[in-house]
Amino acid sequence: MMELQDIKFSHTTNTSSYFPLYSLEHSFLSSLFFTWVKPILAWKDKSNIKIEDTYPLPDEEYSERETLSDLLKKHKLARALFTAHLGLIFKTIFLRLIISSFEFAGPIFIQLLIAYILSNDKSLSYGLFLALFFSIIVLSTRILVVKYTWLCKILEIRVKNSICSVVYQKVLKVSSVPEGLGVNLLQIDTKKIFECLPHLSVLIVSPLQMALSIYLIQKQVGEAVYAALITLIICVLLNYIIASKLKKYSASIMTIRDKRIEMSTQLLSNIKMIKAYCWEKYFQGQIRGIRNKELSFLRFLMFLYATAYFFYWTIPSLTTGSVFVYYTEIMGKTLTSEEAFVTLITLTILQDSLQDVPYLIAELLMCFVSIKRMQKLLDVPDLEDLPIGNTITMKNCSFSYGEANVLNNMNLEINKGEFLAVIGAVGSGKSSFLNSLMGEMKINAGEITVSDNIAFVPSLDSWLQNDSLKNNILFGKTYIEKWYKSVIEACSLVQDINSLPDKDLTEIGGKGINLSGGQKARICLARAVYADKEVYLLDDPLSSVDSDVAESIMNKCFLGLLSSKTRILITHRLDILNKVDRIAMLENGTVKQIVTTEKLQFTESFVNRSEVSLEEISNSQNRLIAEEKKEIGRVDPKIYKTYFNFSGGYCMLITAFIAMSLWASTKMIADIVLKNWTTESLDASKYLYWYLLLRVGGSLFVYVRSLSMLVFLGIRASKKIHEKMIISFIKAPVNLFYDVTPLGRLLNRLSKDMNIIDEAIARNIGSLIAEICSAVSKLVLIIIYFPITIPLMAPLIYFSNKVKNEFLGIAIELTRLEANSRSPILNHFGETITGAKIIRTFKQKENFLAKNYKLLNQNSRVQYSLGACKCWMTVSLGILSSLVTCIVAVLIVVWDDISPGVIGITLTYIFSLSEGVTYFIGMLADTENSAISVERAAQYINIAKESSFQTDIKLQNWPNNPSIEFRNVEMRYRPNSPIVLKDLSFSISGGQKIGLIGRTGSGKSSIFLCLLRLVEISSGSIFIDGINIAQISLQKLRSALTLVPQDPLVFSGTLKDNLDPTHAKTDAEISQALDNVGLSRFLIDFQVKNDGLNLSVGERQLISLGRAMLSHTKIILFDEATAGIDHETDSQIQRLIQTKFFGCTVLMIAHRIGTIMNSNLIIVMHDGKCKEIDTPQSLQTRNSLFKDMKLKNQQHK
Template identity: 55%
Template sequence: MELQPLNNLSQSSYTYFPALSTKKPGFFSKTFFTWVKSILDLSKKKDVTVDDTYPLPDGEKAENEELTKNLKKHKLFWAIIRSNIKLILLSVFLGNVCALLDLSAPLFIDWLISYIESDEKPLMTGIYILSSFSIVNILNQILKGKVKFNDMLIEIRVKNSLSNAIYMKVLKASKPPEGLGVNILEVDAEKIYSVFIDLGLFISCPVQAVLSIYLIYLQVGSAIFAGLGVMLMCLVLSYFSSSLLEKYQTKLMTIKDERIEVSSQFLGNIKIIKAYVWENFFKNLIHDIRKRELSSLKSYHLAYSASSYLFWSTPSITAASVFIYYTQIMGESLNPGVTFVTLTTLIILQDSLQVFPYILTSLILCFVSIKRVQKFLDVSDLSELPKGDTVEIKNCSFECEGKTLLNDISLNLKKNEFIAIVGPVGSGKSSLLNAIMGELKVKSGEIRVSDQIAYAPSLESWLQNDSLRNNILFGKPYNESWYSKVIDACSLAQDINSLPDKDLTEIGEKGINLSGGQKARVCLARAVYADKEIYLLDDPLSSVDNFVASSIMNNCFLNLLSNKTRILVTHRLNILDKVDRIIVLEDGKISQISEPASLSIQESLIEKDNSKPQEIPHEPKKLIEDEEKESGKVSSKVYKDYFKFSGGYTILVLACISIVLWTATRMSGDIVLKEWSSNPSDAFTLLVLYLCLRIGGDILIPLRAILLNYILGIRASQAIHDKMIESFSRAPVNLFYDVTPIGRILNRLSKDMDEIDGSVPNAIGYIIVLLGETGAVILMALIYIPYLVFALPLFIYFALKIKDAYLGASRELTRLEAISKSPILNHFSETLSGAKLIRAFKQTENFHAKNYNLLNKNSKILYWLGACECWINLYLGLLSSAFIFILLFAIIMLRNDLSAATVGLCLAYVVPLPIDMHYLIFDWAYLENSVISVERAEQYMNIPAEKPSQLPTDKNLVRWPENPSIEFRNVFMKYRPDTPYILKGVNFKIEGSKRIGFVGRTGSGKSSVFLALLRIVEIDKGIIFIDGVDISHIGLDKLRSAITLVPQDPLVFSSTLRKNLDPCQLKSDDEIKKALEEVNLSKFSIDHDIKGSGSNLSAGEKQLISIARAMLANTKVILFDEATAGVDQESDHEIQNLIKGKIFGCTILTIAHRLITVMENDFIIVMQDGIAAEIGNPEELLQKDSLFRKIKDQIH
């Protein structure tokens, strides 16, 4: 059946199976899954894409919020059960029916053995047995297909509802931890919903085990109690082993969270980390965490390997104890009927018990994850503030995570009032805005706030990976007239016109292709476009020059927003005369509220200033590259590479040998049992031999697990992770990080590494065991009924055809599913970092809608993947049933030539063949699908690297640079090969130990000069000299170690203050304390714990930490890239005096946002259109008709 175009389908046409045309599928199509054939056939002709799949049925869509409703009344586990109770009960019912049909096999064997043992063997009786057995077997396979499909529907519903619940909590929670949140969505949620993949199997196994025991009782009587005693002892031991596994899994997940959080900080700040030459520090930090993670994983594998012996040997020990009791204590003799009906039932019991480790492991992982998710969901939601007309705060104190941030705040804003908030760094200015938005907990007092709020952040600007226009619209309809007014008022027209696709140009993740000032103005435009009643403006003027600041003040704050209530946090004291009232904050308290004319602080602190006009490279519209997707079969090279990472094939060969030996001992033991049933006189000798072969041979199973999981898997995991981290650390910022979302990279380090850690070695182990079991079945049948050799080629042919048809579609769908997860993770991470702003703009519904769409896209691929699994399960089952039919037919035809013991042994082996075939092909697909994670990891293991970190000539530069002169000679630079030049022949020469200020309009190339000096971006043409040495001939580590960058967006990470200042531990405690004193941070101890990305520090405090690093670095070249943009003018003045008084013999390059700072430099370089258009002393330049003078005149 060919796939129909999407536009030919109506919403009502796919209520159950969406892969059909407008005609509903009939009974036959539903029963035999013929509707799945369309995707299987299509996968043979082309690579399957998302467009080849159809929308989900309504019940499986992410919009189904049953779980959310039940979570209000019940804990997570019971909420999941209640939300899917109908489907769960259906799986329970059908699963137990299948369990009963499975247990009909021993009854048919008993019937057939009695038939063979009888003197008269009528052909019609044999045909009746054959027909009955075949019909029951086929019915069983069909019902198992139904159960599998039903379980898949439950899995999708739980996945979507759980993902939704986690996402909703992120938008509502007061402070969800970032690293934990990513892992909860990627790992924990999957461990919960994956339990439902085989729910019918889970439920039916205990029932099947109990009924198996009852059937054995009917055969051997009270001897079963000996077996039950053994099983009870094994179950007690299983309980203790399960507790141990849960302990290791909990520890493992905690360490995994820590690794992902540190990796996120490393990748998210890679540009600054490269400038600081901190790659090795972060690599070592991640490697140390990874070592602890693998150590816990080893402990888990050892515990699992030990417990697996218990699970695998239990049926053998049980059988031995039953037969010993039956023959030695009860004095009975074994006969073929008792022996092989019992043995067949024990094999079914063994299959049930073999699932127990999987069930227990899955349940352990599930309940560990449920506890973690429940803890996440239990994080308190932000309380909605009482509604008011504007902002009314009466004697309020506010706290966050138990720490009081604001004390005794009283504030009553009038409608349309313009308020300025000023105060030193860390005084609580941003906290007051957060309190008004409801982001802080009200500790005491009363507060009322209007719900018509717009918020504009500055230094921590939040932007989406979308077009510039959509970032401004932020979910609101496009109104061309209003939009144009907003663009003009926020001084964005010139910036937009410089972009290749104007406002439709794609903005990279976190606004990577915009500078700080442009990001701030886009955030301001987003707030203004929202057209709300109250505007909270968190220092949006800090990153623009006075000309732009004046324009925004007049055109935006005083004109376009004149009929709005505005609260402006600012360090620009020279604009305070234009506001209605000024609030002065000190130490979390309001020290003064006054009108501008009466404010005592104003006159002493006002300084005329000039801030940095920002620059932007010309970028193509498509900035973020689509994620790579391989096609066709997984290359044999991927498998070879995996085994190469694990140290070669030796371990794999040893594991295969162990399974061959296990299979041989298992078959030999059962042949001994056949002889025992035929020759009871030598019972004791045969009993001892049976025990040695079966129980002794079972120890080879945990040996296989140790070889593959503990040794091979751990080695490969460690090598792959280390190679990815090394590749990430060496990847160029402009060619990789600027075009690759961090969420996509984190997906490799979280979800894909989780697959490589466990799923890949597990799948290899399962396949080896199942090949041994399937080979034993076929070999045993051929030994006693060699005529089956004629049917065997057909059986193998059709098995391979079914496998190939399934794997072709499964492989492509698995790749699509993996790719469809990255946008979910990106959206989740984006929401996690921007939750405050999303709440402020009342955009939660729009973000929910996007989350729904992303989940549905992923789920419909899962739907098809599950449907393909149902198809292969059914047809492999039917094929196995055909093989059993042929075997039974041969037995009936040879009924006079075969002994009852031979028939019993053959059937005891062949009856479980459908289960073995199912697991073999499924685990084959499981391996292919899991090894795709290795394939995806390899894509990031060979990223084209930066130039060498070290060069042999570096040893000749021990004292370099002694005289830190800098020369640019005809330098051209572009960010990527397909983008225009941003530096277009820059020429200047700076003498050593001079202070140089860079000025220029947006896009002139100022920050690009810094990137070229640090070789964050390599130049295309020209030469850059430092102290007479061409920096292209210096290793990157040596070069960057000689330069200190103080960036506009400071880097702080989760650790102590000491580690943040000196991660490589090169400085003494006294030196660090002195640096803290010099930047007025002595209130913090060096052991002060910094949380997250500095969530417990103000923006200004984070910048002061960055400046303290520069003080400690003691390099000859220092680059200040708007380093004081986030501090007040008084602190800026103190820092400038500190730099002049403490830093000597250095060349200092400054891009500053205050004119007084630039004026104190020895020289000014005016950048214009990618060239150094003017160079000179600032005072001299002001005396003539210069570009610098024109800039100054524009300010005034």
């Protein structure tokens, strides 16, 4: 088993040739000014930076160190989170308290400086002391802010790691979790929580900051402060109402997003069958409907944000106005420069504190929504461990998945080393019986004992990892060569492995997408055998292999390597029952009887009908999964152009820019009015009303900007991008895209990236526009009133730009790297959800937890480096702004003939401009970072599409004659991969029944893929009814054929939706189809769970057959469609095929030779070529491959 220490060691080393090792020890000054990040900032090849090139995490930041899971045993999630991170939260509160105190240095300094200027007895040394002391305070504040920001980043990393860890652990302890819910919990809910916790410090410190603000304002304007308080309280109440609405709509959006991601997951994970059934428009319509509902809520949410921004900018005007009106009109006093500017700055601090509270409360409320969603998952009862015994016993046991019992009154005892076969009709409870032995069901009655050393082999639902074939077999175990070779020999994998270009190092795609059903089943079997357990639960693994292979597995594996083990085998192959010790017959969820082989009486309907193989492999190279694409350098301006084009053009952007230009202008003019008001003996009321009019007017321009960017531009672009992505996914070729792209990578785009596009990028662009306009207006005003500062502007701009370029150069690449590092986390999470039963049974939870920790640490490592770089940027600009502030303050002190109004406006704007530079660069980085999500989405919008070439051939009632002809067809799955079909030629007349047989890799299933054009042929032609299918649109072609697969597609919804999602058939027709396939016990409104979890494998296959009966197409393709069905049901289905599909051309790949003996023709495939084609009777009368297969099958019988 992989040790956690090994994983940690791999993260604390760095193999970079640029510098050998990052030091985790920093000097005091290096830690203070973040100069320890200089090596990564100076990285020469930033475009190729990798995770191992970033800073290693300190030991305390590793996800393995999380303590949340232990605390959850005592507390609910909210309290456990707070307790787990209490120390760090208190540190942020303490720092926030100091920073808040230092913020009052601004108004105090202006007051002292104006008093100094107006003083008749000036002391230059005192004035210089004031300037120097204030500069030190400004620098100290910046350093403290950076330290606070850094602690918040550490807190974010720890919270993220702890939440992701406990959610992952929970997935391993419960029976099932919807993948859409899981993805959103990891991607969006976790983000809302870890972004909220650091802000608790602001919420706690704000009341103290407000109290001090009120005191300072009262010192300046006396009782007029109460006018401000009344105004602020009214505005805060309005904001609180908005915040409550924000929480409500955010909760609704999260619920809808779960549904969208779940539906998208169903689409992407079943794309091959969806294309084959021509259901793209159905799923696209379903996703579009959910998305439109999501956007309608999101649009109102953005409207609320826009309204909140309006109040945010209006409140300062109203509060300032209320104070000045009360002071001048009611108290009858004259407003001086000192009183005006000190009050103005202090009011800004008070307003920020009061205005932050409702937003932080709203954020906290939305955080609790996410916590509640997670708590709902954490409250799901864990699967209980079953009592351990030397034998497997059940006494009057009843089991269920939910409320209703599935297994009833189960009584049996299985001795150690016994070989028990379990038989029964479809839906009799065979698979559930195995689940009950693994503890995957709830026991409602009776007593049970089981072994704690179990291996499980699934049926057609084979679960494999995206890893090499070898690692799938080892499954965390140590490689022992002799045992490994014995296992692959016993599981009949030697020939398959030798046929692969990279042997057992060949990479297997997600869910074994590049393997056949038989190969997946045998790899799952090999995984179980290699684990060397005491008890083996075998869920019909022989249904996917031919007679030769089945005989070999029976003798070499079940009766060979596993001869001393307890074996419980579900099977429909009655010819092997004479080799087991006992047979258990299940019926309606209970053990009908248990007999020995000698006592078992066979009826004619149970006679075995021999079998051949359905196995294909797209012979892939060792590296199947394509590396995730990562752009390099700054975000291409074309990405922004693409975004604005999706939003409908530049109209809203121009509107926002004009609005913010007018806002900055009105704000600048309002401050000029305030300056004149406090320095000239003119009508106070005239200035007051002009000031208020300009400030409120400016707020209206902000509202226009917010509506333009958030409600119109952002929503339009977001809608278009998501729609384009879904269309691209639907039209992408299976072999060239889905076979090489992990599902987690696609879900990352549709969840985290789409969330950023929905909520962040338009807001960031709007804020960036505001900062640009604001900076220009501040520069203009400073130059007008204090032109001596002009020489300072050049170095300020130069060094700020230098810092910006150095920071953005690495920040953009680290953001891309962080986004890419999330995909493996999602991929691993998705694999764990679908394979949790296997992981639990094989006791591999620790290994999978270790891998999850490793992936989280890799992601955290990038976040850690990115956060450090941001802190370096902030502190660097802080030093620069402190220096500028110091120089300006000194100039004011030594300058003669300067008015108090000029002092106030100059210092206010210098402070604001210095902070604005830092904010601007940070916002520029945030904008580019959010644009990376558009860039990542655009990568998949512009992927290659399936061909849809169509001529003007009239295709009414096509195909009238369902004949099929292959002419010199060659096919390979991907460029440069081996040829699978080689110069294949054969002809089939319309209405014939064709049996397809052949060994592994012979090309049988590839014929079906070519007919459906799921893979385009390399050369040659395929004709249906005399027309080349390359000249027919994919929609027309695929709608003319019906595929009944070995691994059927079943999705969440009603049984009616599953049989006829387009609702083209009547309820009576659907009920008749259910009756025909033996599923009349189900009502058409029966609710099917995702992936058919509440149906047996056989029932899912029968649903797929029911679809074929409703399709009324003239060409039917059966791809081992009855592998999981008992013989009696299979016989009934074969009779239905003869009657219901009369006149249709039927191509059938089957393991049971008896299934295809009534065919008009048999095609024997070998090495991608048609070796034999003739009637079954003719092939049996001469030396042929078919005759040899049939003889071998009879010998096995």
